[in-house]
Amino acid sequence: MRILFLGDLVGRVGRTAAIEELPGLVEDNQLDFVIVNGENAAAGFGITEAILQDVLDAGADVVTTGNHVWDQRDTLVYIERQDRLLRPVNYPAGTPGRGAHLYTARNGARVMVANVMGRVFMDSLDDPFAAIDRAVNDCPLGDVADAIIVDVHAEATSEKQAMAHFLDGRVSLVVGTHTHVPTADHQILENGTAYMSDAGMCGAYDSVLGMEKEEPVNRFQRKIPGSRFTPASGDPTVCGVAIETDDRTGLAERIAPLRIGGRLEPVVPPFWNGGS
Numbered sequence: 001m002r003i004l005f006l007g008d009l010v011g012r013v014g015r016t017a018a019i020e021e022l023p024g025l026v027e028d029n030q031l032d033f034v035i036v037n038g039e040n041a042a043a044g045f046g047i048t049e050a051i052l053q054d055v056l057d058a059g060a061d062v063v064t065t066g067n068h069v070w071d072q073r074d075t076l077v078y079i080e081r082q083d084r085l086l087r088p089v090n091y092p093a094g095t096p097g098r099g100a101h102l103y104t105a106r107n108g109a110r111v112m113v114a115n116v117m118g119r120v121f122m123d124s125l126d127d128p129f130a131a132i133d134r135a136v137n138d139c140p141l142g143d144v145a146d147a148i149i150v151d152v153h154a155e156a157t158s159e160k161q162a163m164a165h166f167l168d169g170r171v172s173l174v175v176g177t178h179t180h181v182p183t184a185d186h187q188i189l190e191n192g193t194a195y196m197s198d199a200g201m202c203g204a205y206d207s208v209l210g211m212e213k214e215e216p217v218n219r220f221q222r223k224i225p226g227s228r229f230t231p232a233s234g235d236p237t238v239c240g241v242a243i244e245t246d247d248r249t250g251l252a253e254r255i256a257p258l259r260i261g262g263r264l265e266p267v268v269p270p271f272w273n274g275g276s
């Protein structure tokens with residue numbers, strides 16, 4: 001199977017770029033399944049139901065989130081009827097929505113997607129390792145699921161790497177989000193799980209994490225808020241990671257980063273058919 005994951009959409013600039021690229025990427029490269037992290041899609045803070053629908057209509061099968069999931073208050077309500085929107089699985093019991101779910105891909109395969117949030121330098125949720133262990137055990141790879149994708153939304157690279165090794169051999173891909181910068185460590189681990197510490201954001205990279213840089217620079221200097229954070233308006237880069245999985249085992253055979261447009265060096269997975 002061919003699976004694409006795009007990192008955090010930041011604001012109108014980031015989501016528009018991803019929405020424009022996705023239909024061509026899916027068609028030209030015969031992608032079977034697409035996951036997009038949408039936690040910053042609405043002006044940098046959360047995602048509205050209308051934006052969610054636009055991202056799904058463009059070709060995303062599932063939208064994951066993270067610590068910004070509830071920034072748009074309506075999300076607490078509409079997430080109950082939108083099973084293609086995930087929030088971290090390790091929120092306390094009784095939290096609206098779901099953190100893991102089984103979907104059907106374009107090729108008929110069953111894909112489990114799970115979203116989990118780290119606890120290091122972040123709001124402390126339930127144990128992410130125990131939570132993801134339960135989700136994966138409920139839906140074993142090569143048995144119930146033909147592929148399993150885990151979005152580990154975390155600040156600390158150590159926690160993301162530990163999560164990847166914890167899941168190695170049991171899921172197809174562990175990919176980090178939240179830090180908004182693509183890492184160069186994409187690899188297939190010892191037991192067949194593909195891994196990349198951060199997929200990178202879809203947003204403008206002449207910025208601080210996708211936001212206009214003046215206010216972040218001010219806050220680091222003065223520790224006093226001057227104005228609100230607003231998404232940077234520069235030329236966006238669409239960033240993500242692509243994998244190919246073995247149809248029988250569900251484990252990864254190939255992994256490569258994707259970067260289109262903007263200021264970052266462009267790269268297209270070498271195992272894809274064509275460009276966008």
Ligand SMILES: [Fe+2]
Nearest residue numbers: 008039040178
């Ligand atoms: Fe983010």
Ligand SMILES: [Fe+2]
Nearest residue numbers: 066067068178
């Ligand atoms: Fe985040």
